[in-house]
Amino acid sequence: MNAVPITASPPTGSLADTMRALDAWQGTDEPYDFPYLTLLGHLRAVGKHFLAEELLDRLAALRETLPRVAAPDSLPRGGEPSARFLRTFLDVVLDKHDGRYDYPSYTALPLLARPAPGPWHEVRRVRDETLLLLLADLVRFEQRSLGDDPVAPHGMPPRGDVVAKRIRLAVRVMEPAALRILPPGVVDPSAVAAVPGRTPGGPLARAVLRTATAHDELVLSASMQPVYVLHDEYLFLRTLQSFEATFSFMAGSLATAVRCLGENRCEQAATLVDAVAGVLKESLPLFSLLATMRPEAFRTFRDFTEGASAIQSASYKTFESLCSTPAAARLDSPAFTSVPAVRARLLDGRPTVQGTWRDLAAAQQLAPEADAALDAAATRLEAVHQRWKQTHYRLAVRMLGERTGTGYTQGVPYLASVLENRLFPAADRDSALVG
């Protein structure tokens, strides 16, 4: 069996090169030999929105020849890229062609999803590993843009000072995860405690990428499918994907917290809610990182992202609705009609942290210490989430101004309207209020 030819970055292939590579591949027909990097090099050189019809038709026909395998929730981390991986990859490449383009396909989430292991420490490890790989890849891309051999997308390359700032901010988000899961010595915990973000970015990124399997490298490449050719869209996509890895951990851990409460293991539930707050807090500098995106670059490539908006993030809405059941007004607004599967589960009735917690209190089954621990953790999560929403709002004002959102809301006015919602509304107040 041939090894998958994985290198850190795809070459910039022309349409003719790509068609030739597909011809050669159809001779072998082995999923692990698919010319992923040639196709991705071409895609990034022209932008997914601008792929030629001839190429799209060819890829669609080729996808038809692949065996249909029932899609599980997530793809395994190791092993050879399979027919299932190739089909999922082609579904992402062909989203616009198929008329299925949306936020999950724009951010290539089906390629990044990983099996969720049980205990919450393991779930956090998966989040940490994914986040470190995504941000190490971003650091590598940013550094390369300053070298003699930059890789696509190359449009509007940033200045050296902007790259240095980006790397510092990426490192800030990486450090806590690196301290948890990398071998001792890669990151100095006392230096991080003194001044976060000072770990040298290049060596940290290299240490992370040394842990990457060939399959991880393929996933990193395959999950970078910008719609246009501007450098900053790489930053945008990796930031969204990093938040998604975080939301996925948050949703998984809160589901476990609800189960713990159902079994009256309240201290453990409090630990989980607190861990969720901690990881969201660590992720906040991702917004500072994204704020280095040039608004003019964003406004250019977003012309081709219409229909893909993080309002369609199932993980975010799952996390939110595991805290408490959103009010009917929010459930019937674009906030939840944009995530129909999450909404359907809620309408079916789904236990929440606040609901089970209140039930225990009403049944007088809650020890005062457990109640206090839960209260402290929920208060912390609420505060961090309010900061998340405010920072997101300010970023949107800066990048978007008065333009409408790509998720078909009015944009900034929608985000202003959700600021007053709470994850854990007071008993005498209706749940999440609007929008």
Ligand code: HEM
């Ligand atoms: C340039 C940066 C960003 C801008 C301009 C922006 C803008 C917007 C807008 C206008 C909406 C409303 C829905 C729509 O019409 O699209 C929205 C919703 C949302 N965005 Fe962003 N966003 C940005 C970055 C991010 C990032 C990095 C994330 C992290 C995944 C994110 C997560 C969300 C979520 C979860 C919602 C739904 C909020 C809700 O329904 O309450 N956004 N964003």
